[in-house]
Amino acid sequence: xxxxxxxxxxxxxxxxxxxxxxxxxxxxxxxxxxxxxxxxxxxxxxxxxxxxxxxxxxxxxxxxxxxxxxxxxxxxxxxxxxxxxxxxxxxxxxxxxxxxxxxxxxxxxxxxxxxxxxxxxxxxxxxxxxxxxxxxxxxxxxxxxxxxxxxxxxxxxxxxxxxxxxxxxxxxxxxxxxxxxxxxxxxxxxxxxxxxxxxxxxxxxxxxxxxxxxxxxxxxxxxxxxxxxxxxxxx
Amino acid sequence: xxxxxxxxxxxxxxxxxxxxxxxxxxxxxxxxxxxxxxxxxxxxxxxxxxxxxxxxxxxxxxxxxxxxxxxxxxxxxxxxxxxxxxxxxxxxxxxxxxxxxxxxxxxxxxxxxxxxxxxxxxxxxxxxxxxxxxxxxxxxxxxxxxxxxxxxxxxxxxxxxxxxxxxxxxxxxxxxxxx
Numbered sequence: 001x002x003x004x005x006x007x008x009x010x011x012x013x014x015x016x017x018x019x020x021x022x023x024x025x026x027x028x029x030x031x032x033x034x035x036x037x038x039x040x041x042x043x044x045x046x047x048x049x050x051x052x053x054x055x056x057x058x059x060x061x062x063x064x065x066x067x068x069x070x071x072x073x074x075x076x077x078x079x080x081x082x083x084x085x086x087x088x089x090x091x092x093x094x095x096x097x098x099x100x101x102x103x104x105x106x107x108x109x110x111x112x113x114x115x116x117x118x119x120x121x122x123x124x125x126x127x128x129x130x131x132x133x134x135x136x137x138x139x140x141x142x143x144x145x146x147x148x149x150x151x152x153x154x155x156x157x158x159x160x161x162x163x164x165x166x167x168x169x170x171x172x173x174x175x176x177x178x179x180x181x182x183x184x185x186x187x188x189x190x191x192x193x194x195x196x197x198x199x200x201x202x203x204x205x206x207x208x209x210x211x212x213x214x215x216x217x218x219x220x221x222x223x224x225x226x227x228x229x230x231x232x233x234x235x
Numbered sequence: 236x237x238x239x240x241x242x243x244x245x246x247x248x249x250x251x252x253x254x255x256x257x258x259x260x261x262x263x264x265x266x267x268x269x270x271x272x273x274x275x276x277x278x279x280x281x282x283x284x285x286x287x288x289x290x291x292x293x294x295x296x297x298x299x300x301x302x303x304x305x306x307x308x309x310x311x312x313x314x315x316x317x318x319x320x321x322x323x324x325x326x327x328x329x330x331x332x333x334x335x336x337x338x339x340x341x342x343x344x345x346x347x348x349x350x351x352x353x354x355x356x357x358x359x360x361x362x363x364x365x366x367x368x369x370x371x372x373x374x375x376x377x378x379x380x381x382x383x384x385x386x387x388x389x390x391x392x393x394x395x396x397x398x399x400x401x402x403x404x405x406x407x408x409x410x411x412x413x414x
Contacts, residue, residue, distance in 0.1 A: 005402065020403040023382040053385075055400030072378065094376040096245050096331050108373045111386040112398075114366045123369075126383065129401065136385015136401045146403065148381065 003057040003142035009047035017057065020138065020146035025072030028150030030084060034163035035140050036061035038088075038171055044131060050119070051112075051132040060088035060128040061170040062140025063163060069150060077151035084154035086140060086147055088171045090126035093152035109149065110135040237340045238361055242368040244375050245332040248324040249303045254375060255322050256306060264370035264380060266363060266390045279308070285351070291315050317342035337368060387412045 005015045020029055038061055043049045045058075063085040066078060078084070090110075091103035098106050109126035110116060116133045117123040126148070129139015138146065147154060157166050185191060244251065254260060258279050262268040269290065270282045277297040285291045293314035299307035299321070307321040323336040343349045370380050370390055380389035385398035387408070404412065 003402065005400075018403040018405045020384075021409060023384075023387060024379055026378070053397060053400045055402050057384075057400075057402045092373075092377045092381075094245065095372070096243070099245065108377050109381060111381050111383050111389070113369055114362060117365075118362070126381070132385045132398055132401065135381075136383040136398050138384045138401045138403055146384075148383075149377070 001143035003138070004059065005054075006044060006052050006056045006058055007054055010045060012045065012058065015055075017055075017142070020144050022068065022070045023146065024148055025070045026149050026151060027070040028066050028073055028078060028147045028154070029068040030062070030064040030086065030145050030147055030154075031067050032062045032064040032140055032143060032145055033083075034063050034167050035059050036167055036170065036172065037141070040130075044129075049131045049133070051115070053132060056129070056131070056136075057138040057142050058129045059139035059141030060130055061167070061172065062086050062128075062145055063157075063167055063170065064140075064145070066150075066154075067144070074151040078154060078156065082154075083157045085157060085166055085169045086128070086145065087153045087155070087169075087174070088127055088130075089153070090128065090135065090137065090148050091152050092149050098152070103153070112136060236343050236360065237338065238364045239336070239338045240361060240364040240368050241334055241336045242372050243327050243331055243334050244372050246375055248326055248333045251324050251333045251335055251375065252303045252306070255324075256300075258308075260374075264374050264390055265367045281310075287351070293318070316344065335368065335371070337364065339364060 001017060001019050002014050003017045004012055005017065007013050022029065037059075041058060041060075044052055063083070066080050066082045066084060069075075069078060069080060087103070089104040089106065091098050091106040092108040095107035097103070104125055106125040107113075107123070110124060111126070112132055112135055113123035119133065124134055126135035126137055128137050128145070129141065130137075137148070155166075155169055183189075183191065258271045259273065261271050267283045268281065269284055270280075272280050274280050274294070277300075279295045279297070280292065281295055282290055282292045291314075293310045293316070294312050295308045296311045297306065298309050298319075299305055303324065305321065305323045307319070309319040310317050318339065318341045320340070321338045325334040325336065327334045367390075373379070373381050382389050383401070384403055385401045387399060387404055399408070
């Protein structure tokens with residue numbers, strides 16, 4: 001298949017690489033139909049994030065169609081033919097962090113967690129196409145992608161929405177949403193958003209679209225009844 | 236040399252005790268162990284990989300077996316490296332399952348063999364046991380050791396650094412990993 005590979009600082013190439021295969025029983029393989037490029041891909045591109053290796057496939061914001069599932073995948077959650085958006089963190093669904101819906105803190109999905117722990121002081125979850133510190137998983141800027149714990153993370157899209165309407169569910173919208181939620185926006189707050197990237201723009205459009213009076217990049221009006229606060233978020 | 240490590244798993248102590256009581260399961264997540272098999276009541280035969288492609292083997296006896304709480308073992312006879320191990324299961328606070336505390340001790344001999352053993356464990360011997368317990372947690376919580384394109388060999392992940400690139404493996408590479 002064709003895949004976008006990191007070949008050194010500020011250098012990427014589309015290369016021919018082997019198609020992915022099932023390595024763990026709960027893996028699925030998806031045929032990628034769309035993928036976004038993340039602002040944080042730049043940190044990998046320029047060599048800022050350590051433990052990139054030449055030939056690593058990049059990309060952590062893909063979506064596509066399931067073409068193969070491993071024998072351990074829960075068939076009530078995911079089947080061949082499903083259309084799915086793939087969240088960028090890999091989550092096992094079984095550890096204490098996942099049970100608390102803190103999926104980006106999954107305690108099991110990173111086979112290189114010991115190395116991350118040594119460098120950061122704490123382990124991190126596995127992430128697609130995001131250096132070997134986060135597991136050494138091939139990314140989704142490719143024709144096909146192996147998805148571990150495929151019955152946990154992937155969001156099955158059952159509607160006739162276009163790829164462009166749902167692709168942002170992989171990283172960009174939830175990242176902006178999390179930023180807005182962590183601000184604990186209260187009625188009457190005036191909110192300044194630094195950076196005009198996609199996540200930031202969704203940070204101000206997300207509350208605005210549910211709020212009573214629209215929004216602009218510089219101010220947001222939200223009410224407690226329309227914008228969930230962290231303590232109201234169901235677990 | 237004494238190594239200790241602890242992990243917390245979201246499973247009850249009784250289940251973890253049952254898991255460890257079958258010592259034959261240890262090689263699925265402990266990197267240096269190739270095989271552990273029971274040879275009789277409270278007796279087992281252990282085979283481990285050693286530096287330079289060698290293997291070491293020894294007989295062990297279970298020295299302590301408290302249901303749901305603790306298991307301990309110790310090498311017997313003329314083992315090359317006398318060693319002992321203990322695992323304790325403590326209920327974790329907040330309904331978070333079980334703290335699994337493992338202690339391994341090795342009576343490192345003097346001379347070339349002792350130096351080889353020390354080199355094998357490297358400058359940070361605790362790291363190896365930490366990784367073993369991380370994989371143990373993967374096995375009991377998710378069913379198997381997690382693999383990636385960079386670390387396709389599962390429990391051999393650390394030995395593989397620098398790793399295979401994070402790109403799918405070729406048929407030949409897959410065959411080698413599965414052999």
